Amino acid sequence: MKNLNVGIYGLGLIGGSLAKALSRSSPELTIMGYDRSRKRLHMSLEDGSITEVLRGNKYKEVDVLFLAIPVERSKEVGRKLIAKLRTDAILTDCGSVKGPICDELSEYTKGPFFIGGHPIAGTEKSGYENCFPDLFKSRVVFLTPYKGTPASKIRMVKSLWKRTGARVLEVGAGYHDHVFAFVSHLPHIVAYSLVHAVATFDSALPLGYSAGGFKDFTRIASSDPTMWSEIMVENKREIVMALRHFKKNLSQLEALIREEDVPGMNRYFNLSKKKRDSI
Ligand code: NAD
DSSP states (O other): OOOOEEEEEOOSHHHHHHHHHHHHHOTTSEEEEEOSOHHHHHHHHHTTSOSEEOOGGGGGGOSEEEEOSOHHHHHHHHHHHHTTSOTTOEEEEOOSOOHHHHHHTTTTTSSSEEEEEEESOOOSOOSGGGOOTTTTTTOEEEEEOOTTSOHHHHHHHHHHHHTTTOEEEEOOHHHHHHHHIIIIIHHHHHHHHHHHHHHTOSSOOOGGGOOHHHHHHTGGGGSOHHHHHHHHHHTHHHHHHHHHHHHHHHHHHHHHHHTTOHHHHHHHHHHHHHHHHTO
């Protein structure tokens, strides 16, 4: 692969980690970056994660542009950015929800090209201040290309993600959003609502008494509230369906407890344990 010019738009946790991973693994790449926060832009220039600021006619030099800003703004910003690229260039994104942006940019299969992406990596912390080059190591990145996207363009994006240590899989955008409503979005809802329930209970609950369980289980309730509110809106349909299914399961368990149905609870917990142990 020739030495590519890579652009990264949004230098927060994901974009910053990508810049650090690529600059470390592939010094032959030119990495241009932009963030509306001057502080983050300067930090990434200073530590050498990016070599240049992405602005003006620099967009015409970019071969692959990664969009790594909050999902809610990604459609509008993505549309503006792709219009600045050469016709052989690629825009890809990192958003946690894929349907809305893939629908918005579905005409971009002939060049410039849009290829949806989602790295399954992250922490409950955000911003360039918390990024690190190994974030994607041994993680999976999902790409959601259109049927008409040329294989050579998909290979190019794949090869860049592989340089971060990630494995890359291709799925449909709709399937991605259905699965992630269950495996990522619902766990965040449960963690947030559990902490909310404790915080709003009418007698003070001393959380200092909690052993690992409460703390481990609710770690993700420390995630960025704005980012998660936006994800809820972007994947509303799938999330509401997943939530409905979860509530049914919770009510089942409540009934078993009320009825002191120990064999029933055992069956319920055993099924869960078996599934969890198989992961
Ligand atoms: P972040 O808040 O750490 O970083 C976002 C960056 O984008 C910030 O530096 C912000 O200044 C910049 N930004 C916002 N709007 C901008 C705009 N209009 N123009 C230029 N810069 C702008 O967020 P993040 O965790 O890096 O998330 C980025 C994307 O990655 C999101 O779409 C998110 O869904 C996705 N993602 C996040 C995680 C995670 O766990 N954090 C995991 C996988 C995917």
